[in-house]
Amino acid sequence: MSHPRSRLGLSFVTAWLVLAAALFAAVPARAEAASPARAASVSVPAGVTAGVAVYDRQTGSFTEQYNAHLQFRSASVVKILIALDRLWDHGPDYTLPSDDRARLDSMLRSSDDSVADDYWTEDGGSAIIDRMVSRLGLTDTADPPPDYPGYWGYTALSAADTVRVYRWILDSSPSALRDIVMGDLRASTRCGVDGFDQRFGIPASFQQPWAVKQGWSGFGATSDCADTTASAARGERVATAPAAGVDLARPALHTTGTVGAGDRSIVAVFTLHPQGTSFGAAYSALDTVVRSLNVPGAVPRPGAWYGTWGSHVQVRAGTSTSSQVLTRLPAGVEALIGCQKQGEQVTIGQYTNDWWAYLPLYGGYVTNIYLSYPGNKLPDVPTC
CATH class of the missing domain: 3.40.710.10 (DD-peptidase/beta-lactamase superfamily)
Structure with a gap:
């Protein structure tokens, strides 16, 4: 047999829970509201x-x-x-x-x-x-x-x-x-x-x-x-x-x-x-x-994402400026790099580079000069 005070405590707790449930039910639900953890998982830029x-x-x-x-x-x-x-x-x-x-x-x-x-x-x-x-x-x-x-x-x-x-x-x-x-x-x-x-x-x-x-x-x-x-x-x-x-x-x-x-x-x-x-x-x-x-x-x-600079950057079928132009990158877009390899040495302004990055999304190459990285070869991208 439980102690009378225990029974009283349980009755009080039960009543409180019923009241809390009723109050919670009175709050209108919002179908679009995600849990805090789920909302935090969505990365939305400033x-x-x-x-x-x-x-x-x-x-x-x-x-x-x-x-x-x-x-x-x-x-x-x-x-x-x-x-x-x-x-x-x-x-x-x-x-x-x-x-x-x-x-x-x-x-x-x-x-x-x-x-x-x-x-x-x-x-x-x-x-x-x-x-x-x-x-x-x-x-x-x-x-x-x-x-x-x-x-x-x-x-x-x-x-x-x-x-x-x-x-x-x-x-x-x-x-x-x-x-x-x-x-x-x-x-x-x-x-x-x-x-x-x-x-x-x-x-x-x-x-x-x-x-x-x-x-x-x-x-x-x-x-x-x-x-x-x-x-x-x-x-x-x-x-x-x-x-x-x-x-x-x-x-x-x-x-x-x-x-x-x-x-x-x-x-x-x-x-x-x-x-x-x-x-x-x-x-x-x-x-x-x-x-x-x-x-x-x-x-x-798979691959590494890098920012790009310049307008109408050409994506080519090969690693030279004589290779067929497949398309051009939207100005300033972040590009997925699958691999890189050496090719024609290119000079643009003060920059010279013979490494070319392969963009799997476009099926072609761009000179590494147009990637937002200070070195000629990307550090976390494999060689093609």
Whole structure:
């Protein structure tokens, strides 16, 4: 038999616990709030606003949520919804006329803005968003502001809703539709039609398999990936006047898609950067966020990351200035170095170096002169 005081103490403790539980239950839960440990695991550079969600389809749970319900202007990520709406009434095989299918492929694989412009006009503009919100049960997705009715890239979207979209495609959509959309995202080209490098975020951080739809807005124009400079498309322009709610002014860079065998993890990372941030700097900041995430099934790319300097730095097929130019690096981007070897001696200004770094993400070499390291040979990179 217990002592009477013990029984009294237990009764008091029991009553206190019941009261505490009731008080706790009265506090509204926030789905986007991560535990302190989880929030601390997401590395967000100073000045960057980020929204993150990583969903493990194998366990049916989130491994990362950070501002997951925060709305961002979608930029080109909304092209997934535009494509789904376009395909919606073409079941059961979702066959489009050949020219229309080629346009849809270009929009999803190479982020073709002209196709998005056409579909937006042909299919009712903001009505596309309204239909997809209803069909997929989206909660954070909203039409572009009334003052920008033609700007599909100003559609509001969150990381949480983006995960929901991918979950519907992978787990609930008809297989023919899923094969079209995911097939295009797996075939994402390194360069967008507008000349921007699409290999940031998920592709830069993880080895294949992955499927991606990227988004960017507010960086003007570039010729890093193209022979001619492309002008900014209508949907990707930056607002000239501030708008309430979703930020339409700061440069935006987003990476979304799936990673791992069987599309195990769904990853959605949305970012905004300080005014004046270059594409290369935003690219590197976004990569920092993505590399900090817990992404089940992902295999990180091996190698060492180094900053670069200079504009239009050429990536060549070999280790000489006569080798074929494959592409050019975004100015100031952080690059993954797989190995290095000696080649032609190059002199640029006061610097002379005969070591060349191999960039696996681009499949080519750059002279070590353009890497942010004081010596000629990188200390932690093997010889090719």
